[in-house]
Ligand code: FES
């Protein structure tokens with residue numbers, strides 16, 4: 001049954017089997033491949049999108065339970081915090097392979113939107129759900145702080 | 153709509169794959185319009201008359217193979233290696249663009265198809281820069297010379313009066329200049345110069361090599377752009393996942409797919425052929441579920457009702473296998489290296505020290521599990537996949553399907569991490585097989601469960617070290633026994649022990665200046681697919697030998713760093729071949745890349761200084777040190793740990809000194825040092841793949857655990873030794889010293905010696921501090 005979801009500010013019609021997680025709707029149906037598949041069990045954060053501004057695991061969210069919430073993916077995420085994060089990411093070359101990074105950026109952006117001056121401990125708490133096998137953690141921590149400075 | 157991923161042989165590939173001039177301004181979508189005016193410098197000439205640069209050291213340096221300059225001055229550089237986060241797009245481009253005198257803002261990357269014309273494309277072994285440094289410099293310099301020659305002809309002057317400079321050729325005496333874009337067509341008609349007529353820049357003229365040039369991929373990544381294996385889309389494409397047999401060489405007894413076919417979106421199932429030994433890069437067999445989307449395929453797989461037939465590995469169990477390996481190191485093995493008379497020295501020794509070490513099987517677990525898309529058109533096949541070697545993938549496909557390689561195109565996408573897993577193209581063959589059965593383009597997704605349960609694992613190993621110590625605690629003799637299933641067993645069913653090429657990774661090149669040294673290897677029959685994982689067999693000897701050095705220092709009552717330095721001894725060059733070993737030296741000559749013990753002690757001294765080795769530490773803190781040569785680079789690591797009374801472990805700081813010869817991009821080299829170290833630490837702390845009844849037990853991240861942000865060190869300092877030596881490996885060599893530096897630090901902090909990995913395991917929260 002087709003339903004309509006609000007994704008990156010646009011009403012988007014979706015015709016997927018009931019219960020299909022948002023991740024696969026985004027990737028396979030809407031060809032929005034920014035959110036990645038890393039585990040499918042809510043453990044890695046590669047699939048992170050914003051649900052009314054809050055980072056969620058799209059692999060764990062049935063698309064037919066989204067309702068009228070606003071979904072934002074890396075492709076559509078804009079705003080001061082997002083841009084500061086992107087610039088800091090580019091300035092420091094944070095990503096290695098990049099596969100986890102859309103999730104990292106969505107998590108880091110939500111952190112800064114919520115807390116413009118995060119401490120190391122705040123960063124650990126906000127970011128520890130996002131695994132990076134390339135281990136860009138040290139760069140991520142530095143870049144979040146750099147981004148925070150530009151927002152100050 | 154354009155297909156999302158096009159090959160360089162497709163007319164408008166530039167529209168999707170090339171990257172815009174790199175600036176901090178952000179991403180601008182490249183226009184496909186200029187593709188019409190493309191000028192491939194020298195290509196016609198090179199192909200008609202032959203190129204004098206076909207056999208430059210490292211391979212073909214014919215400029216047209218690597219560089220195309222368009223009328224608008226865009227410089228397209230072909231990258232024949234796979235981008236997996238090591239920033240090979242950037243490093244290859246830095247080398248070419250520097251010698252070419254290209255303006256960096258004009259550089260775009262074209263990802264090469266797999267083809268023998270590029271020479272080696274196997275992006276593993278930490279050797280992209282090492283293999284290609286010289287020939288890409290020659291290619292860039294040759295094209296620069298042709299552009300200068302074309303300008304000289306235009307102005308009616310001599311070559312000496314023309315000088316390439318940032319996408320222009322200048323004539324300083326008159327102030328005239330012509331752009332590369334204006335000169336491209338004329339330059340393309342010129343003879344390609346011979347290597348002797350090409351002037352490479354001197355080091356002090358380098359603009360890009362050795363500089364912190366920003367990544368060419370990052371501006372795309374931060375927008376969720378770029379195409380990984382999982383992101384490939386083709387018109388009419390369907391999705392598949394495969395239920396693989398639980399054991400290697402297990403097979404499908406019977407299958408009832410009625411419930412699977414009833415899942416909405418599921419289209420059909422396909423039974424795959426059961427492979428025969430050895431594993432090679434054959435698909436594992438099983439049953440594929442083909443569906444409209446990935447989720448439906450996964451649900452369909454769950455609904456399959458398969459009775460599996462046990463294969464020859466059914467009895468394999470990690471617990472009993474560990475005992476077998478340990479037993480095989482308690483008895484003499486085949487001698488791989490023999491110096492002096494170790495056995496006599498050991499039996500006469502006043503003091504002896506013995507220790508046993510264990511490292512389990514490990515899984516690569518790149519964040520992107522393997523993915524491949526295959527599309528047939530009659531007898532021709534095109535694949536898009538996250539492969540480390542598109543060229544060998546093409547060969548494997550040709551062999552499997554019995555078709556001419558010229559009828560196969562393999563596109564390497566970006567790789568979401570690889571670490572050795574993606575140089576085994578079994579998953580691409582799987583996709584091609586299913587696509588042929590289905591008659592549509594098929595993308596095969598490996599879930600995390602597939603990735604962990606059906607990999608090519610890093611070999612489990614047992615090791616035993618015995619030392620004869622004199623009255624001052626100095627090591628007079630060292631016996632090192634090791635047993636691990638060989639990578640060779642993946643290619644040869646009869647291979648039942650570690651081979652010389654594997655022992656040459658950190659075991660037979662033991663740098664200790666001890667009068668008696670003996671390396672023996674014991675039997676280890678294979679039961680899983682064994683592969684190479686970041687730093688390969690260096691992992692186990694570095695852990696054992698560097699841990700044992702620390703233990704010997706403790707037995708001697710000496711400082712571990714000083715003791716380790718004395719073990720390495722004088723600055724000299726060693727050659728394991730002279731002591732019975734087979735030593736390929738990472739496929740480099742020992743003349744070009746000798747084993748220099750002085751470089752080991754240099755990084756050791758350097759890192760000790762960085763970490764302020766010997767400083768007084770708070771209670772519960774300890775420093776551990778390790779040094780290792782791998783992939784022709786020399787790395788020393790110091791780790792500081794903090795262990796609370798109840799065994800909570802954290803890592804406040806890491807210091808690392810690296811001598812990798814000439815470094816093309818220090819910023820990205822530092823990232824590899826951090827990443828390689830954490831990779832080693834994560835595996836050492838948590839990583840363990842085990843088998844029961846031949847099947848891998850671990851399924852997903854809850855039971856295969858990786859280091860997370862909150863566990864990562866707050867301080868990580870890397871120092872790169874300034875060097876004019878030839879470039880050596882960067883991607884892997886930081887991994888081996890990480891584990892022993894950590895366990896040595898834990899010993900320093902707690903007195904607890906860890907000889908068996910993992911330290912904590914998937915569920916462990918605290919160290920068991922009882923001895
Ligand atoms: S894919 Fe969703 S958390 Fe891993």
Ligand code: FES
Pocket residue numbers: 095096097098099100101131132133134135136237519568569
């Ligand atoms: S950058 Fe590769 S997994 Fe994070």
